[in-house]
Amino acid sequence: MTAQRCNTSYPPKFPPATPIPSHHGNPTTSSWDKQTAKRRHRHEDARSPIMITKYMTEITSRFNPFTMQARPARLFLSFLPPNARQSGLTINTVLLPKTSKEAPSLFVKFKDGKEMTLDCEKLGIKGLLEEVDRHSRGLQKQADMTDS
Template sequence: MITKHITEVTTRFNPFKKPSKTCRVFLAYLPANARTTMKINTTVLPRDSPEPSFLKLKFKDGKEMQLDTEKLKINDLEEEVDRHSRTLNRKADLEG
């Protein structure tokens, strides 16, 4: 997963529910130095919370993605993030 263009990660999930697995795995995929290169906000919900889990990303170009992690699997989420990151890579390569 290409994470060098992500500037902020905001996530909210209930670790005791199965649909929150996508959020937990995404956070595990972030590199070890992620806290120095991006702002990470994580909210862990209580066990009986009815609120849905979500993931919100901000990129260097200002684009924001709010992803519903209850419906997306980690592969789908990774594909969405990489798609935008590849376009930012191409734009950076063209600018020199």
């Protein structure tokens, strides 16, 4: 029997290392910066769902920021677009003291007059977004029907 020979060389050849981005050069020409920008952009899109805020007039939240039960309310506020206040949405946030035992709540008022008082402990962030978007989609359908 004869020994078979491998086609690989020793020591193994590794691909060239990724260049470290330089602060002196043009950051837009580096392939590393383009790849990093794509990853960060994709991550941003995956993180924040599109919430229909066009039909909301007022959002009031009350929570103790130090408790886990307040997490859905904090996340709901973080999902609001940065230009929400400029588009006419009133956002009121009441931060309760650390010793407060009051349950976190979220109050949303829409342009058609409907008011929702949402319990953050029971619904969670997905439930909050579903409830608010369900009514917003209904208002959007009505607006589309009247425009046509």
